[in-house]
Amino acid sequence: MLQRLLAIMLKEMRQLARDRLTFGMIIGIPLMQMLLFGYAINFDVRDLRAAVVDEAGTSLSRALVGDLQASGVVRFAAPSPSVADLRRRMSAGAISVGVVIPPDFERRRLESDRAAVQLLVDGSEPTIDGVVRGLTALTVPARDGVHRSGTQFFEVRTEYNPERRTAVQVVPALIGVILNMTMVIFTAAAIVRERERGNLELLIATPIRSWELMAGKLMPYVLIGLVQTTLILVVGALLFDVPVNGRLLDLYLAAALFIAATLTLGLVISTFAKTQLQAFQLAFFTMLPSILLSGFMFPFFGMPRPAQWIAELLPLTHFVVMIRGIVLRGAPLADLHVEAAKLGVFLLAGLAIATLRFRKRLD
């Protein structure tokens, strides 16, 4: 019994080591995704290209420009001589934000019913407007002895990620997204490939049991998943300074549980698909809802109810909660037992469905 299980595992690992494409995917997909999400997909907008028309030219107006630059949200290109030039540069797409400081800036600053400074925003890009509107809280230069026309009421502090860096929010959950993507694809193809190449007919005519075949195919990938997890954590720490605040053991336990649950999803797909192409299509079919609904991109509680119900059925949703808890909030695994239990149920149900659906017959 154990011998057959080990035989399947050994065979899978040998084949895997010889399959350069799959082997490349094990390393390549995490690296590519990390760089993609870590660098390109950025929810905190910084370094918007901006230009200023300073018609006042006072020390205070220059101080204002300095404050804006220091916020990091905008980066100033060469100043424009006129508002018309500013608009031309914006329409050409050279800048997204224009700052117009009128000649009577000093006087306007003291009048609370008129804005002292005008911000021109390129409304054609979706997120920029909102970001710049957030800037308005900053634009009131508060200098000693000067009347403040707007008092800041709230002081905002962001816990666990004080610098509000997207990478910190994204990378831990990205472990889940990447594992979800690669694990489902690998196992979805695992059984179908044997069927397509004709190996399965021989295999099912031997004394092997269904569960031995399923478990033997699954286990090598748990190892591979943990290797990927390590890779993501290391790259996250090196490139994006993502800390691990919780215990590493908790992290790996949670990851192993999630990997196994995701693999069974792939196995179930494998028992439905007739060809590898179908298996890949089905795998992709589960991927998009996982990425969109799991809370990786949008807050779970902000989604409409039906979307939440679907999200509850996806293993990634539960893993995102666990991994953010462990990596960022330093939560012990015991505090996350509800999510862990849900993943466990998913794993057992998936294994049962896959084993029951797999028949050692051709009809």
Next chain:
Amino acid sequence: MNGAAPAIVARGLSRRFGNVLAVDGVNLDIPRARIYGFLGPNGSGKSTTIRMLCGLLRPSSGTAEVLGHAMPKDAERLRARLGYMTQKFSLWDDLTAHENLEFMARIFGLGAGRARARIAAGAVEYDLERILRQRAGTLSGGQRQRLALAAATLHEPELLLLDEPTSAVDPQSRRDFWESLFTLVGRGVTILVSTHYMDEAERCHRLAILAEGRIVAEGEPKRLMNDIAASVVEVESEDVATARRALVADAAVRSVAQLGTRLHALLDPAAPAPAERVERLLRGAGVAAQVALVPASLEDVFVAATGFRRSAGDRPTNAG
């Protein structure tokens, strides 16, 4: 287990795929320690029958008992006593010959010592020693087939089911392969082999000819040739085309097959003096030819048994 009991007994074995009746009421009594052949064209139900016998397909009706195990209910207990070679090479292309054998040995639960001994013995017996480290995907047709037979016999099964094992193999390798089969039979193994080669069918101890899912003739090859339900007349002529036209027009001629400058004509056994009848027909057409009544070949048996439908290049049957 009673040694005298047949290895395989099937009664009314049938299998339907949708509207197609792939196997239709097959009865089998396959004796032990013999090579039993299934001869038939593609689609005659050979593979489907073999798959039902090893429990991979459920029969739509009928029963099969293999080595005393009722199929498909008791299939799991049969597996350890059965060796199966699929039509298509089904070991793993990306594993070496040795790794494939090692894997199959483990799957069949051979202990490490016995596995080593059986793999070594198989390597010698099937001439695999030089290719053990080679990936299976790079082997030639003959090498693959020897490897597949070695894998199927690692666990010393009592019964071997071989589904068209020689379809992708050169003639010399086929001869060697059959030598190996007779060696196995000498050790008491029962072999069921399907083929569409006449010469292979002739080597079997017993033979079933299948057509459209039915057994249309069954027995020892020699007896089948003697008992053929047709008269076989051989015609040798310079003008084969005219001779053929003259023969196929006759009501008693069931089929005509060409072999070089010769024709094999199968005539209704009820027609008296078949050779004279053919001579008369040819004279009438003005064709000079040598005509002789000859013993039937297995191919003649096959053509006669499959309803005269397969006489190469001939128009379909003109028999009523």
